[in-house]
Amino acid sequence: MKVKTRFAPSPTGDLHIGSVRTALYSWLFARRYNGKFILRIEDTDFERSKSLSVESILKGLKWLGLNWDEGPYFQTQRLDRYREVIEIMLNTGNAYKCYCSPKEIEAERFKQLSEGKKPHYTRVCRNLKIKNINKKYAIRFKNPTSGKVTFEDKIRGKITFNNLELDDLIIQRSNGMPTYNFCVVIDDLDMNITHVIRGEDHINNTPRQINILKSLNAKIPIYAHVSMILNENGKKFSKRDNSENIIEYYKKGFLPEALINYIIRLGWSHGDQEIFNLAELKKLFNLDTINKSSSAFNIKKLLWLNKYYINNLSIDYICNILKDYMKNENINIEKGPNLKFLLNLYKNRFYTLQDMACNFRFFYEEFESFDLQSANKYLILKNLCILTNIYNKMKNFSFWEIEILSEAIHNEAIKLNIKLKEINMLLRVVLTGRAYSPNISSVIFLLGKEKTLLRLKKAILFIKNKTYVKS
Numbered sequence: 207m208k209v210k211t212r213f214a215p216s217p218t219g220d221l222h223i224g225s226v227r228t229a230l231y232s233w234l235f236a237r238r239y240n241g242k243f244i245l246r247i248e249d250t251d252f253e254r255s256k257s258l259s260v261e262s263i264l265k266g267l268k269w270l271g272l273n274w275d276e277g278p279y280f281q282t283q284r285l286d287r288y289r290e291v292i293e294i295m296l297n298t299g300n301a302y303k304c305y306c307s308p309k310e311i312e313a314e315r316f317k318q319l320s321e322g323k324k325p326h327y328t329r330v331c332r333n334l335k336i337k338n339i340n341k342k343y344a345i346r347f348k349n350p351t352s353g354k355v356t357f358e359d360k361i362r363g364k365i366t367f368n369n370l371e372l373d374d375l376i377i378q379r380s381n382g383m384p385t386y387n388f389c390v391v392i393d394d395l396d397m398n399i400t401h402v403i404r405g406e407d408h409i410n411n412t413p414r415q416i417n418i419l420k421s422l423n424a425k426i427p428i429y430a431h432v433s434m435i436l437n438e439n440g441k442k443f444s445k446r447d448n449s450e451n452i453i454e455y456y457k458k459g460f461l462p463e464a465l466i467n468y469i470i471r472l473g474w475s476h477g478d479q480e481i482f483n484l485a486e487l488k489k490l491f492n493l494d495t496i497n498k499s500s501s502a503f504n505i506k507k508l509l510w511l512n513k514y515y516i517n518n519l520s521i522d523y524i525c526n527i528l529k530d531y532m533k534n535e536n537i538n539i540e541k542g543p544n545l546k547f548l549l550n551l552y553k554n555r556f557y558t559l560q561d562m563a564c565n566f567r568f569f570y571e572e573f574e575s576f577d578l579q580s581a582n583k584y585l586i587l588k589n590l591c592i593l594t595n596i597y598n599k600m601k602n603f604s605f606w607e608i609e610i611l612s613e614a615i616h617n618e619a620i621k622l623n624i625k626l627k628e629i630n631m632l633l634r635v636v637l638t639g640r641a642y643s644p645n646i647s648s649v650i651f652l653l654g655k656e657k658t659l660l661r662l663k664k665a666i667l668f669i670k671n672k673t674y675v676k677s
């Protein structure tokens with residue numbers, strides 16, 4: 207049996223964490239068994255489907271590297287096929303026309319509820335002898351009225367439904383459009399899907415879909431229903447969680463490798479192992495160790511993984527991606543140090559590439575103002591002499607090397623009998639605007655002579671102006 211899985215989103219919104227996980231599981235399962243992974247867009251809900259969502263879904267999958275072997279198929283391009291099967295089902299007596307109007311159905315529902323019964327379709331049209339041809343009709347599937355439907359869920363084990371609990375499902379609406387549950391079945395059948403991996407919200411659809419497949423004498427695929435992902439507060443994700451769209455994670459500076467690693471671990475495990483790359487996952491992934499309880503999203507863990515990948519993937523690769531973020535921030539990297547040097551110096555200081563890009567700005571552009579707290583602490587009269595000395599010394603340097611710079615700062619500290627740490631902090635504020643940077647000699651080296659002197663001068667003026675205003 208050739209494994210064939212599918213990812214079948216409805217284009218009614220963006221690609222979110224939960225659907226990415228389903229896609230990832232389906233994709234990995236196909237890769238693991240050298241099978242095929244199909245992308246199918248379930249767009250029969252005309253009113254809610256948007257072409258922008260299709261674009262967003264494709265973009266998200268591409269960014270994560272979840273490539274598909276077939277598709278994207280669009281259900282709206284397969285309407286003739288659905289109608290053909292419905293016609294066959296009407297002829298074989300597996301489907302029938304229901305002439306009940308929405309009003310009649312609503313009235314019946316109301317009556318059942320007021321009698322304390324579970325609302326259901328009473329199947330009045332199932333055995334109609336006279337066909338009322340002048341009335342609008344929907345088409346219903348003739349669900350068995352006795353017996354059970356049982357399937358072995360790969361994640362949840364055996365699941366059984368009584369046929370009596372299942373209504374005669376509408377497979378074509380009175381407007382002529384086939385319904386979601388029906389299209390899914392015909393697609394899975396026509397596309398030879400062997401494993402249906404999807405969210406647990408589909409469990410209730412499964413017995414209905416199995417019954418339709420049985421009526422068509424089709425092979426039943428293997429089902430695996432993945433549990434929900436909850437937000438950090440243990441609740442269902444909502445639009446307010448700001449993670450509705452996977453592309454937001456790109457914008458925030460996450461690497462696809464980190465996100466894949468994070469998402470795979472939300473509900474799947476391989477011993478205690480935390481770090482997985484795709485190549486490894488393609489060999490290890492299976493459906494048997496997927497957890498059936500829901501998992502909670504944890505941004506700290508994702509940040510930790512992102513930092514790990516920034517530090518452990520090849521520097522050229524990270525540098526190339528970082529260039530895009532610099533560009534998005536309108537930072538011209540031609541006007542400053544080699545980005546790779548910077549990355550090497552700073553890579554273990556940031557959790558996201560976006561953060562990094564913003565923090566690299568001062569290497570390429572003059573910063574607008576000093577951090578107020580740091581300026582109040584360091585840019586004071588007492589430090590004017592240190593800055594002037596360093597300025598005069600560095601102005602005459604004909605070599606701009608880390609060792610020479612470091613030595614100059616060191617000597618200045620000894621000469622004035624102040625702690626090296628103090629002088630370093632002062633220079634941080636002067637050269638970067640705030641009291642946070644890696645090794646200051648490296649920063650000075652990468653900034654270059656011109657920018658360094660300019661900023662020293664600026665700080666000297668700042669102190670002079672401040673004291674002038676005060677006195």
Ligand SMILES: [Zn+2]
Nearest residue numbers: 304305306331
């Ligand atoms: Zn009816």
